[in-house]
Amino acid sequence: MSKRLQTGDRAPDFRLSSADGSDVSLSDFAGENVVVYFYPAAATPGCTTEACDFRDNLASLGAAGYRVLGISPDSETKLRSFSEKESLTFPLLSDPDHAVAEAYGAWGEKKNYGKTYEGLIRSTVVIDGSGQVSLAQYNVRATGHVAKLRRDLGIS
Template structure:
């Protein structure tokens, strides 16, 4: 496999401005001064991505009490994200990275193994970003199921 960029704790989180499910631009800089979980997922309304998004939805209170907000990013169009958010009652922003530029800058798009085959696609990834915009935790190739519970257990005190 080709080597691709990976972010590490201490790195500055790559800036972005992307449309949310309503088409409104949302920037990482909107979260300066606050901690945020930024997670990347392959496709809205698929079984694994739905499970992961619902786990984040069901954990927003626990994440908020730990001082974190949540933002999800996928290559889906805003209209698909709006339908996904409505169908699942998602209460956090879903952002559309249709051209996959942000996914690539964060190391969440590239070559990966899928059922033993090499493909190019979204690498399910989660990052913790501190109030100054620095990465405090970078997790690549996370599992859709059980990932949020594991993340909650590992949050800095």
């Protein structure tokens, strides 16, 4: 299992393709607070719930100074379709070889219905404007996660 990030760690930089085909790097957001959330698969029930929850809370997160990036192993094509269908207005990034998920500790052993396998662990990492991790949450639940995140960040 990859090492999980902790508060105070330097966030690993990355460059990934987005749903719209452009490249997005963490360094593009230097000086800004960024919420990076990892989700297993676009257009599945839990991931749709979580993405729509971020979409519906984007204004309050933005007003508090946070940008949102979603990362999954899905292809750009699948992300584009998901983004359009759900009217998502924040970048969804494709990490097909899960290198970024591994660097962030969001890839590892999972258990489901008695089966053990490697996969993406639903996780959220908040990075401050200087590139330091200010909050890292792993094994989060899709439902209610954004409300908990807002409480943890002090956003009303």
